[in-house]
Amino acid sequence: MADGDPVVEAVFDAVAATAPAIRDALPGRRVADGAENPSGETVLAGDLYADELLADALTAIDGVGAYVSEERPEATDAGEGYSVAIDPLDGSSNLRSNNAMGTVVGVYDAPLPATGRDLVAAGYTLYGPITTMIVADASGVREEVVERDPDADGGVSRSVVAEDLTLPDDPTVYGFGGRVPDWTDPFRAYAREVESELKLRYGGSMVGDVNQVVTYGGVFAYPALTDAPEGKLRLSFEGNPIAYVIERMGGASSDGSGSILDVEPTGLHDRVPVYVGNEALIERLEDAVADD
Ligand code: AFP
Numbered sequence: 001m002a003d004g005d006p007v008v009e010a011v012f013d014a015v016a017a018t019a020p021a022i023r024d025a026l027p028g029r030r031v032a033d034g035a036e037n038p039s040g041e042t043v044l045a046g047d048l049y050a051d052e053l054l055a056d057a058l059t060a061i062d063g064v065g066a067y068v069s070e071e072r073p074e075a076t077d078a079g080e081g082y083s084v085a086i087d088p089l090d091g092s093s094n095l096r097s098n099n100a101m102g103t104v105v106g107v108y109d110a111p112l113p114a115t116g117r118d119l120v121a122a123g124y125t126l127y128g129p130i131t132t133m134i135v136a137d138a139s140g141v142r143e144e145v146v147e148r149d150p151d152a153d154g155g156v157s158r159s160v161v162a163e164d165l166t167l168p169d170d171p172t173v174y175g176f177g178g179r180v181p182d183w184t185d186p187f188r189a190y191a192r193e194v195e196s197e198l199k200l201r202y203g204g205s206m207v208g209d210v211n212q213v214v215t216y217g218g219v220f221a222y223p224a225l226t227d228a229p230e231g232k233l234r235l236s237f238e239g240n241p242i243a244y245v246i247e248r249m250g251g252a253s254s255d256g257s258g259s260i261l262d263v264e265p266t267g268l269h270d271r272v273p274v275y276v277g278n279e280a281l282i283e284r285l286e287d288a289v290a291d292d
Pocket residue numbers: 041089090091092093094176177178179204205206207222232233
């Protein structure tokens with residue numbers, strides 16, 4: 001692991017350190033608490049708990065200027081420095097069905113909202129059968145296994161299991177969100193082609209589904225829908241961090257017409273269509289939806 005930016009390292013230390021507590025809390029938090037997040041979705045108690053833990057850990061870091069969460073309407077001021085955007089429990093509706101979930105992180109060198117070009121690092125924790133963390137920064141992309149370890153700094157040990165990750169050249173999987181009847185005709189035609197070439201892998205949490213693409217190569221999309229042209233996923237908390245990871249791995253991202261990282265935000269909770277994966281698959285997608 002190259003010596004990197006100490007603030008970025010501290011951010012990922014904090015995200016890794018909170019992972020065991022977030023996991024431990026999940027069994028007791030499978031019910032909605034009735035509140036709505038700023039995007040109008042019912043918040044599960046697990047989201048709020050993870051948000052509180054991450055807010056405490058991240059705002060305590062020197063060099064973090066703002067904590068910005070999918071679960072909070074406004075940024076939480078933390079002094080001078082980077083803005084850390086967090087989706088505390090991505091895929092939290094998977095809690096009921098006991099499927100994968102994760103925490104998404106974007107470290108921006110700008111007050112939010114900002115474009116993804118201001119990201120200096122991004123990544124995600126995946127609470128699967130094991131806890132893994134993908135870290136993308138100036139030195140490349142790596143995968144770590146995160147385990148509770150009372151003797152280690154921060155109470156967790158982190159083992160790098162893969163460094164300088166790139167997307168596999170020979171893509172094998174795809175996963176597309178939303179309901180087929182809500183897809184646009186051009187996207188449906190693209191999906192028809194892709195499903196004859198690749199295997200479906202879709203679990204309903206962006207981090208879990210993107211990690212299939214990271215591991216096997218392919219394409220993940222949460223597309224523009226006929227009644228929701230901006231799709232479902234949030235630009236600052238989901239679209240940009242995942243686009244950054246995939247682009248750092250040599251893949252491509254798109255909102256349908258260009259890199260997600262170039263999308264100009266108008267607000268903290270903007271949504272964006274998300275298409276990420278191997279470059280050739282994203283180029284074909286852009287050709288397919290160009291006249292949408
Ligand atoms: P929740 O965080 O509300 O569970 O939403 C998860 C998510 O934002 C993202 O992780 C998935 O890719 C997407 O929604 C799944 O949505 P669909 O259920 O519409 O496919």
